[in-house]
Amino acid sequence: MDAKIRTRYAGRAKIVKAMSHPTRLFMVDELARGERCVQVLTGMVGDDISTISKHLAVLKNVGIVADEKRGAQVYYTLRCPCVMDFFSCVESVLKTKSRR
Amino acid sequence: MDAKIRTRYAGRAKIVKAMSHPTRLFMVDELARGERCVQVLTGMVGDDISTISKHLAVLKNVGIVADEKRGAQVYYTLRCPCVMDFFSCVESVLKTKSRR
């Protein structure tokens, strides 16, 4: 892998990595249903709000979600619904694995 | 997120996480073209062979690849070609991000 190839895969990995946490995966799934504010997501997940905020920042940094402040709350939306494709593949990996 | 939901997303995240490293992503891409033995992959990536072996073990543990020993070498194959779908989505995330 020369530098150029390495950079390409590093960029891709960054995006996959942003999805590689249970809480973030859950939130992406939830955001696929519509925008949600931090407070609501926090209520669903049950972690500290600062933890949720940071997870959302991770997703935002790679461009998977977008945020919009309206009044005192910040609403997050899914910018790339195609990430939902990950789920069906992941399910099939799980199935493949179980029938090993 | 109650325990059940949490477990479900944790399982999914494990699979995504296995793909979330530049070297592993590269190898998955390469394996999509056909089986490869550790030695060959090591030559392409340029890391220590023990590092490559461990990355392959990560992919194997979640069921993404399978290994088969033939003579002195171990050949790895992609068990779930659908993981290639990740790539097209990832590319579109990259594009979405750049036109922010």
Next chain:
DNA sequence: TGGCAATTTGGTAAAATGAGCAACTAGTGA
């Protein structure tokens, strides 16, 4: 303006990851 609610940011400690070297295992062939 003062105070409360919603978020983000900074700091910190614990846990997980990643890389290479060394040691070990398993085939191959002289």
Next chain:
DNA sequence: TCACTAGTTGCTCATTTTACCAAATTGCCA
């Protein structure tokens, strides 16, 4: 059998990740 090649595993160290608390921000409204 001995030496060599291919691969895996154990160990250690450095880096990254993650979680929560506390403090700083921002917007609303009495």
